[in-house]
Amino acid sequence: MGKRKAPADEDTPNHDFCEFLLELAEYEKNVSRNIHKYNAYRKAASVLSALPTRITSGSQAKKLNGIGEKIAKKIDEFLATGKLQKLENIQNDSKNAAINLLTRVSGIGPAKAQSLVNEGITTLEQLDKHKDKLNHHQIIGLKYFDDFEKKIPRQEITEIETVIQKHLRQLDPDIQITICGSYRRGKDESGDIDALITHPSYLRKKNKNTLKNVVGALQKCGLITETLSLGDTKFMGACKLEEGSVTRRLDIRLTPYDQFFCAVLYFTGSDMFNKEMRAHALEAGFTLNEYSLRPVGSTGVPGEPVEIHSERDIFDFIGYPFKTPEERSR
């Protein structure tokens, strides 16, 4: 999707506390650039979110691991006044606002945003006048600031997939492609397009230019319009269906043939589902990641990867009831 956010818990008894703690955490990470405070706030939010009962005082909260004097006080203040002065100040702070804006440009993170604001650049208009301070990725991110925040309708991804299929097929009929992410989970809109490709002859290394050829073909036909980065295994860029269409973020990754299904599983998500499934794999004595499924012996860390021929194989090996991609959301 566009950019990272806070985990944002749903309806736990202490949801409102978690919310302001995560907001404070983001502020410490992005603006103060204090990773320790950031971690402290996140830990606090995490213990609170795991709590089955409502906290009614700071001193009560303080007994929890990860909540000390400072946060306890904030909880009291929030309980008493329904708000947090520190947070109000942050929300009215123009520097904070500028950093949050700049950070929405693809390629600009907290560090770059900080330095831009320190140089007096706080708006997209100013940024546009100082492209000399930006690298290629950031220039593209700025150029398509609006487009990249727009959701992509499912139908459009389907059409893009068709175009890709067609051109890859004539490049090499043995290339396989699967579009993962929320699209594969059946959502009617997605933040970006995440395509996985593989080829029966691609085992382990080599294949120095397969991805470059693929990208080249998709450029030639006019689908790919921008490149953010392009290595041997991962392309990040942008595409559009036709003149006048919205420009969309497109990622293409080339994965080895024997790792394809683990990769498809992983990049289909959702994150929550992946965590659950990995946890289950561990219970069953396996370790599962985006590359492979390996048995883990009693000693701790062995594992020749299990041979996988389909996504379903992975479920079967760890004794986890198969879920269709549509059933893997949240």
Next chain:
DNA sequence: TTGTTGG
């Protein structure tokens, strides 16, 4: 080589 960014 290292820090930054995105995923």
Next chain:
DNA sequence: CCCAACAAA
């Protein structure tokens, strides 16, 4: 959480 790609200098 961990990794690919990039850019700095």
